[in-house]
Amino acid sequence: MKSAAPASYTLGELAERIEARLVGDPDLRVSGLATLTDAAPGDLAFLANRAYLKYLADTRASAVLVHPAHGETCPCPRLELDNPYLGYAKLSRLFDPLTNRDPQGVHPSAVVSPDAVIGARVEIGAHCVIEAGVEIADDCVIGAGSFIGADTTLGQGSRLHANVTLYHGVSVGQRAILHSGCVIGGDGFGFAHDGAHWEKIAQLGGVCLGDDVEVGSCSSIDRGALGDTLIGNGVKIDSQVQIAHNVQIGDHSALAGCVGIAGSTKVGRHCLLGGGVGLSGHLTLADGVQVTGMSLVTNSILEPGVYSSGTGSMSNSQWRKNAVRFKQLDEIAKRLTRLERGRRDA
Structure with missing residues (x-):
């Protein structure tokens, strides 16, 4: 089965594709996507959740896709976008091996x-x-x-x-x-x-x-x-x-x-x-x-x-007590109605 060569793009090409602001060398090439912690040189990483901001300074990525608010703390070239996760989604398809391979025609057994x-x-x-x-x-x-x-x-x-x-x-x-x-x-x-x-x-x-x-x-x-x-x-x-x-x-x-x-x-x-x-x-x-x-x-x-519907999880003992109360709700509602009617009539 013949597969296409690994995808490789310049930062300039990627910035143009997702309409991001490029800070860095537009001719720098990347050939993969990775998380901030797993990225190696040649990878483009992304920061879409503030919980991972602590990993930005130590990333080994060649470039990072970030929100403009975090751009100044990025230690490498960057693509700035208001919605980095959406940018990552669009770029992910460029590196998908399933979409970067030649069609194989009709198999003889089909x-x-x-x-x-x-x-x-x-x-x-x-x-x-x-x-x-x-x-x-x-x-x-x-x-x-x-x-x-x-x-x-x-x-x-x-x-x-x-x-x-x-x-x-x-x-x-x-x-x-x-x-x-x-x-x-x-x-x-x-x-x-x-x-x-x-x-x-x-x-x-x-x-x-x-x-x-x-x-x-x-x-x-x-x-x-x-x-x-x-x-x-x-x-x-x-x-x-x-x-x-x-x-x-x-x-x-x-x-x-x-x-x-x-x-x-x-x-x-x-x-x-x-x-x-x-x-x-x-x-x-x-x-x-x-x-x-x-x-x-x-x-x-x-x-x-x-x-929404249903109830949240709780301990089994608490659920058993509440289940008994659920069965009593109709009678409690009727009693409450009678009490309110009695007050109005008093």
């Missing part, structure tokens, strides 16, 4: 339908299966063991890591990243009960992922029962997330690990769902809603803001 349309500079790994009617745009990478079902489309520059499954009739936008083990387009959990048995409801819709979507490993996005399940542009989905049929997620929302969303719920734009959040079905979350980790949402949220 099974590609003659009816599939394959774009230019596409890599299809070993033991992949590409069914009829599939359209794969230019510059895509399909990892080993992946399956792409009939009539599915994959937008330009998208990457499927090893063992990704796209069922039939799935649409993936440009520059998507789908991690190993994720399944897009499996059947939604749809059944009708006749009193004794479950009758399966055929899931006739599909899944549509927008541009710049990322889906973590072992996550599932179910196809719609009739219409499509819709994932907007720029949505980021962590590992082990379950998104049920006909869910809609607005642009640039982010879902942390182990989120579960029941069917037909609509999540707005720029929403943040913490790890382990559960959303009941047929709800609506407004744009800009943030739900903190391990919360259960059973009613629609129509105003932006931060929402």
Whole structure:
């Protein structure tokens, strides 16, 4: 397998790319990114958290990406940016070996339908299966063991890591990243009960992922029962997330690990769902809603803001006492109402 040579850039090139103020030699070259403590000569380090400011003076990095407020204490050339972490994120892709390697073409063991349309500079790994009617745009990478079902489309520059499954009739936008083990387009959990048995409801819709979507490993996005399940542009989905049929997620929302969303719920734009959040079905979350980790949402949220549910951790003995009080809350509320009514009537 042929890999590209290690990436190397001048500070001038990097400053221009992220629109940073350069203090130092613009021709100085760096060939890697590292933390302040791990950096060696030739590396670019970054300081994005004040907690690590104590390591700045002793860094061995050739240059550091810093906020202007910390520039004067930097012992080496620097790139100054108001949001150093965002600058680091942008530069990280320049040094990613996966994005700096030549496409390998179609592996001899891959099974590609003659009816599939394959774009230019596409890599299809070993033991992949590409069914009829599939359209794969230019510059895509399909990892080993992946399956792409009939009539599915994959937008330009998208990457499927090893063992990704796209069922039939799935649409993936440009520059998507789908991690190993994720399944897009499996059947939604749809059944009708006749009193004794479950009758399966055929899931006739599909899944549509927008541009710049990322889906973590072992996550599932179910196809719609009739219409499509819709994932907007720029949505980021962590590992082990379950998104049920006909869910809609607005642009640039982010879902942390182990989120579960029941069917037909609509999540707005720029929403943040913490790890382990559960959303009941047929709800609506407004744009800009943030739900903190391990919360259960059973009613629609129509105003932006931060929402939580559940109780914090405590000792088991304290929890047992509180659990008894929880059972008494209804009776206590009724007694309080009677007392207040008696005072008003007195």
